[in-house]
Every structure is written in C-alpha cells, then in structure tokens.
Amino acid sequence: MKKILLIQTAFIGDAILVSAQLESLHRAFPNAQLSLMVRKGNEGIYQNHPFLHDVFIWDKNRKYKSLFENWKAVTAQKFDLVLNFQRFGATGLFTALCGAVESRGFSKNPFSMYFSKSVPHKIGDGIHETARNQSLIDDLPGVEPQRPKVYPSGADFEKISSFRSEPYLCIAPTSVWFTKQYPADKWVELIDALPGRYRVYLLGAPGDAEACGDILKQTNKQEVFNLCGQLNLLQSAALTKHAVMNYVNDSAPMHLCSAVNAPVTAVFCSTVPVFGFGPLSDTRHVVQVDESLDCRPCNLHGKRACPLGHFKCARNISTSQLLATLPKD
Secondary structure, three states: OOEEEEEOOOOHHHHHHOHHHHHHHHHHOOOOEEEEEEEOOOHHHHOOOOOEEEEEEEOHHHHHHHHHHHHHHHHHHOOOEEEEOOOOHHHHHHHHHOOOOEEEEEOOOOOHHHOOEEEOOOOOOOOOHHHHHHOOOOOOOOOOOOOOOOOOOHHHHHHOHHHHOOOEEEEEOOOOOHHHOOOHHHHHHHHHHOOOOOEEEEOOOHHHHHHHHHHHHHOOOOOEEEOOOOOOHHHHHHHHHOOOEEEEEOOHHHHHHHHOOOOEEEEOOOOOHHHOOOOOOOOEEEEOOOOOOOOOOOOOOOOOOOOOOOOHHHHOOOHHHHHOOOOOO
16 A cells, blocks of 8 residues: 545544544555645644645635646546545545545445445444544554544644643633534633633634633633634644643534543533544543433534524533533642
C-alpha cells in the first residue's frame, strides 16, 4: 500500500475524528503516502502534520468547480486506496471516478455500488464514530484502532505559554446548533461558582467573540478572558491540553480535546452520547439532564430552537453537576 487518500469534507469535528484512521494507517503502513481531503476552513487542524503528505481542500462556495479541480489533482496522483468517510453523493461520485486501484465507503452513499467495498453505517447503537470509520479499514493487515490525534507545533505551545501562569479552565460555550448549546446564563452561573484559584479562558472562533463577550460582561468572576478569534485551532488545542478541565458542548471543541487527550467535561443537551460522538480523552465526563425527557433526543445534529419551547434538556442541567467533574483538592 503506497498511496492512500482519506476523504472527510463534513464539519470540523468530523475532520478531527478521522485523524484516528490516519493514526491507524500510519502505524500499519509507515512508508505509505497518506493524503486527506477536507472542506475549506478545516485544513488548519492538519497544518504541519508530521506524516500527512497532501491536504486537498474542497471550497464549497465554488462547489462543483472546486470539486473538479480536486478530482483532476487526485486522479493525477493515481492512489492505491481512496477511503470516503462521507455519505453524500458529491464525494461518492468523486470517489467512484478518481481512478484509484481500490475505493471504499459507506453503503449509505448513493454511489456506493461503484466502490470496491462498502460497509454499513448505523447511528444510535452506542458505537463511537471512530469505530464506525474504522470499519472501512479493519480488514487491512496490521491495522489497529487508534484515538484521534492532532499535532500542535512548538510555535503553537509558545503562543499560549503566557496563558499558563496559573491553574486555568477552558470553556467553549457556543455551538453551531442552538439546542446543542448550554445556555449563556447557565455558563455564567458556572463561572461564578468556580473556585477562585482558577483563571477561565473562553474559547471559540472569531464569530463567537460577541457571545463570549456577553458572558464575560455578566460574570462576577475577575479572572475570565475572552480568547475567541485570538487562537487558531491548533493553538486552542495546545491550550486545552494543559487545562485543569475543559467545559464544552457536544461540538468540535470536545473532539479537539479528545485529539490532544485533554481533560474534558462534555455537556449534552438535545443530543445523546449513544449517537457515538462522545469524548475520548483519558479524563472525560459526560453531563446531561438527570430526568428522562420524551422529547430527547429531538434531532441527530441539533436544531435552531427547542421545538417545544422549554429547552429542559439544557436548562435542567445543574451547575453542581458541572462542578462535580473538577479534580478534588
């Protein structure tokens, strides 16, 4: 096996999780040339990756033109194996026509009939997404499951060195989906209840700065800092790695913590861990509402608003549940 391409063009969390398969393949085939195709905006997580040969970037704002450009580049490289971790038609057709010796993907893909091998993909049975992804390669010789892993550089750790002067916690309070997002006033309640010895860093993308700024204005705690937009993905990963605890939603920062084995407390609101997207760090906690709600889960990915208006799956999670995951003195 000389040249292998992995395709994962979904959200950043999915792009992080597929790093587990990069780890598996590199260990099994250390001399293989591994490449990856991601959507534009997600390539930063693989900057300066130690054993990744190429990163192909699909700009979905130029959807078909960009896909065709990538198809020409991939076809020219004549891959031995292409692995498609997406279940949608565009990348399925791309996989079927890219000229690889062997192609693999999930049977849900509408073009899976043209793959050399396809396997089922079932959500809801408790199997983690990394294990579902692993099913595409688990018959290859020497391949063993690995955890996701990203590689912040020395420069990334240098960037965040000034933030590590005292014990700190990181909180990533936002999410693309409203019903995956623990409410802002509940985050404020948690921050105000935290032991005074901890500094708190609020993390997120530039677009999250306003939301985190609102949290900052409402809290009574002094040592709280809004770092949204000040750190790139790998620098954020470096910061979470040395935090006493990282509080996150069921979203990309949770997977980023898994990928650097950072301690994490994941708050699950409308979604549930049985979907298979929970944290994988050695020190990990899942916090969710204690009561059984007939309406939960309401959706696999989350919704723009609570369909019933009460948002009990988030609002009925207590601050004490979150505080309980802090290390004991």
